[in-house]
Amino acid sequence: MAVGLLVLFAVIGYFAVQRYSNGGAGAPYCTATSTAAGGQKYEMTPEQAANAATIAAVGISKGLPDRAVTIALATAMQESALRNLDHGDRDSLGLFQQRPSMGWGTPEQITDPVYSAGIFYDHLVDVPGYSRLPLTVAAQKVQRSGYPQAYAKHETDATVLTAAFGEGGVLSCSGPAPLKGDPEKVKAELARAFGKEALAGAGTGAGAGTGTGGGSGAGTAAGGAEAGRTGPGGTAEPEVTLRLKRDGGPAEERRGRAMAHWAVARSHELGIARVSYRGDGWTGGQARGAWQRKGGGPGTSGDGDPHHALGDEVRIFIAR
Structure with a gap:
């Protein structure tokens, strides 16, 4: 047990050194931080941060409120962990695991983060009163997932990410x-x-x-x-x-x-x-x-x- 703990601490120490060495020039990672009370954080890889930034940017360019961005981010966090996947269940692809066979677009379109985020928002705004609905309900009306309650666990982190790209946070x-x-x-x-x-x-x-x-x-x-x-x-x-x-x-x-x-x-x-x-x-x-x-x-x-x-x-x- 003691040896195992020593190994664990050594590994943690190694990654800490990698992160913080040379003023932060070690292993790349990104952090979204809320400036609200408690200062909640969400850490991610540069790939995840880039995809989150694209989702937020497309929502903001469409003039949509923060609630729409939070719903989109939480959905992508559940569907792909904010990764632009080239595989999925049946023919599901991309950040939102959208399916060409269900009319979401061609594989090339769906694996374009700008396109996939845009068409998600287009479907979301067609949901009456989406901004007042529970996140799981709003996301499910767009996604038609077999596990609709799974979106809820990402709401807090998605809210932190939304704040980082809008107001009340930093990335x-x-x-x-x-x-x-x-x-x-x-x-x-x-x-x-x-x-x-x-x-x-x-x-x-x-x-x-x-x-x-x-x-x-x-x-x-x-x-x-x-x-x-x-x-x-x-x-x-x-x-x-x-x-x-x-x-x-x-x-x-x-x-x-x-x-x-x-x-x-x-x-x-x-x-x-x-x-x-x-x-x-x-x-x-x-x-x-x-x-x-x-x-x-x-x-x-x-x-x-x-x-x-x-x-x-x-x-x-x-x-x-």
């Missing part, structure tokens, strides 16, 4: 800093998840010589800004800057937060090095993956950090 992702990304791919994925209007307000960025290593320049891309910002190692980082609607109210605030946390959730996959939004910044491979306060407030440029975002923008820097 952080640790792991090694990404090596390289493609700004065009980041913009394309943003447009797929949030709609083309996500890039409509994107502005033009200019290279800043204020970072470590100096240098200057400018870059413009259709629908977004790719600015030659200077990274910690003196290498210019392409940038995608998303302009939000001024005086857009809570809906625009929600969209901005969702895009910023979407970028963190997709950072490992898309090579996103850092994200800045409303005075807070996230940098891959640093601070155990946590967001850091950069100083200043909405509408200010912060403390002189060249990566700092104004109050009406989300800045995404791509590893190069």
Whole structure:
């Protein structure tokens, strides 16, 4: 018994070191944390976080309330554990285990997280009063599952995830800093998840010589800004800057937060090095993956950090 406990503690210690070594540059993982009393957490892999971010983004792009996002996330947590599966019961596929033979779409469509989330929401909003129904009832009216009560056990975690992408929570992702990304791919994925209007307000960025290593320049891309910002190692980082609607109210605030946390959730996959939004910044491979306060407030440029975002923008820097 004693030997078994020692082995268990050694294993736990090993994974703790892997997670927290080098300021959070160890084994990748993501955590959604509620800022409400109790600070509930939900931990997941980068793959799960990326899929959760897509589900949340599609719901927000459709203008749906948090309750819809929570129902969708809980459903995907039960059906696939937030993994885009290429198999399932009979011909079930994807995040929601939708079946081509039941009219959900082609296998290629169903295994596209943006499509599968979108068609789930389309069916959900057809359920009269879905937002007032118990989660299990609302999910079951869409899914027609043989185990309808199974969705209930995921409601708390799904609520935490919803808060992380909307309001009342935060999503952080640790792991090694990404090596390289493609700004065009980041913009394309943003447009797929949030709609083309996500890039409509994107502005033009200019290279800043204020970072470590100096240098200057400018870059413009259709629908977004790719600015030659200077990274910690003196290498210019392409940038995608998303302009939000001024005086857009809570809906625009929600969209901005969702895009910023979407970028963190997709950072490992898309090579996103850092994200800045409303005075807070996230940098891959640093601070155990946590967001850091950069100083200043909405509408200010912060403390002189060249990566700092104004109050009406989300800045995404791509590893190069």
